[in-house]
Amino acid sequence: MKKRGSVDPLYQLVEEGSGRVIVSAHEIDGFFVKSDRAKSDEILIFGSAWEPVRLGEDLSDVELRVVNSAGKAIGSYYIGRVGLRSELNGRSGQDGFAATFYGLSCPYVTAGAIWRRWASGSPIHKGEWQEYPVESHDSWLHVVQNSWFETGHAAKKYGAAEVCVIDGRTTFDASSLYCALGESINGPGGYFGSTLDGLADCLSSSYGTEPPFELVWEYHSESQKNLGASLTDSVAGILREFNVGVTLR
Missing domain, CATH: 3.30.370.10 (Barstar-like)
Structure with missing residues (x-):
């Protein structure tokens, strides 16, 4: 079930058709990568599921949504098929899931940090x-x-x-x-x-x-x-x- 913590979620895995939130995460590692880097099959999702999920089975029609501090969507990526492979259980010092997006990644390596800035709620200033x-x-x-x-x-x-x-x-x-x-x-x-x-x-x-x-x-x-x-x-x-x-x- 969804856990409440002190860190606001920045990402959600959402079933596009129904809008059902599957996972909320405050960080995702392995998705924003350099365009010339070999794509890793492993995505680390640091967060929690909103309801029990069956590890090893694929989720279909999934969108990765970027949300601000008020929970409003400010960005999105259509991923399609996602496999939640295992639970992290404190791996890398945080809970969450090891998942695969089947090679899909975003070739803008700094985008994750910039999304965090945009999600903060503070106005973007000139320059x-x-x-x-x-x-x-x-x-x-x-x-x-x-x-x-x-x-x-x-x-x-x-x-x-x-x-x-x-x-x-x-x-x-x-x-x-x-x-x-x-x-x-x-x-x-x-x-x-x-x-x-x-x-x-x-x-x-x-x-x-x-x-x-x-x-x-x-x-x-x-x-x-x-x-x-x-x-x-x-x-x-x-x-x-x-x-x-x-x-x-």
């Missing part, structure tokens, strides 16, 4: 993504995109600002650029595409719903140096295609 190492910006962008749609947002402009500004000195790779764009247009933690196609989708969904905005791209030459002219020109071109005024400085 917070820049406080993470550059190699974690893809994980931040992944969490932004996943949470954006899980919490009911559409791919469009929500912000009221008519002039949005990005700083080319913060755009060290493509993920950094899309983090900067999302924040400048939709505020801290905001999403506005994670690829060129995603950017076009957001612009298309926003087109005609409000006056076009202006994007001021400061230190544009720094972005070109880091990202290459092909990407920066493509981003500016897509924005202009949807009548966004782009000023390069």
Whole structure:
């Protein structure tokens, strides 16, 4: 049965069709891994079952849900088949289960730590993504995109600002650029595409719903140096295609 402790659950294994919570966990190890790392068949789930489970039998149609401190879903991953193989019984100093997701993993190694930050309930502040190492910006962008749609947002402009500004000195790779764009247009933690196609989708969904905005791209030459002219020109071109005024400085 479910145990109550001092640590709020961050994850739930949920039967997607019924919404039945099977396991609540405050930590999962082995799911968020580097894309080039060999996938482990073992996932450690530190938490407890809400009702008795039969070890060794597979669960089907399972979603891994990320929940905040209020228990509201802020992210999700469809896993499908999950096998709870054994109980930990204090292994690694914690109770829970050793499970398998049959090789399914998430190739954003810092996403678990970033989800914990997002689940805390404290507002995301401007420029917070820049406080993470550059190699974690893809994980931040992944969490932004996943949470954006899980919490009911559409791919469009929500912000009221008519002039949005990005700083080319913060755009060290493509993920950094899309983090900067999302924040400048939709505020801290905001999403506005994670690829060129995603950017076009957001612009298309926003087109005609409000006056076009202006994007001021400061230190544009720094972005070109880091990202290459092909990407920066493509981003500016897509924005202009949807009548966004782009000023390069």
